[in-house]
Amino acid sequence: MHEPAIDQCGRCCPDSRGEQTDVLQDNADPNRIFLYEVDKDEQALEAHRQTPHFQNWREAVKDWFDGELQLQVCSTVFPTELAWQAVKPS
Numbered sequence: 001m002h003e004p005a006i007d008q009c010g011r012c013c014p015d016s017r018g019e020q021t022d023v024l025q026d027n028a029d030p031n032r033i034f035l036y037e038v039d040k041d042e043q044a045l046e047a048h049r050q051t052p053h054f055q056n057w058r059e060a061v062k063d064w065f066d067g068e069l070q071l072q073v074c075s076t077v078f079p080t081e082l083a084w085q086a087v088k089p090s
Contacts, residue, residue, distance in 0.1 A: 021085075033064070038076070 019038040026032035039045040048054055076084075 042073075 002027060019040055020036075021038075022036040026034070026068040037045075037048075039048060079087075
């Protein structure tokens, strides 16, 4: 069940400028999976959505959803951009 989500995390797409991707599983409900992504900006997020690996992932997991896909757009509060740049993998 996790392979498409994990495959999504293992791919690198230079044009999307993705910063981080995590896959989380709910401890109380192992069928509940959270895909957590951090992109540099809205433009990077949209570029990511247009990549073949994202489109393939959406097709692979389309039957996983119990209802509509929920998207939350947030802003990073911590760490600061400078602190993140200092520790993130290159």
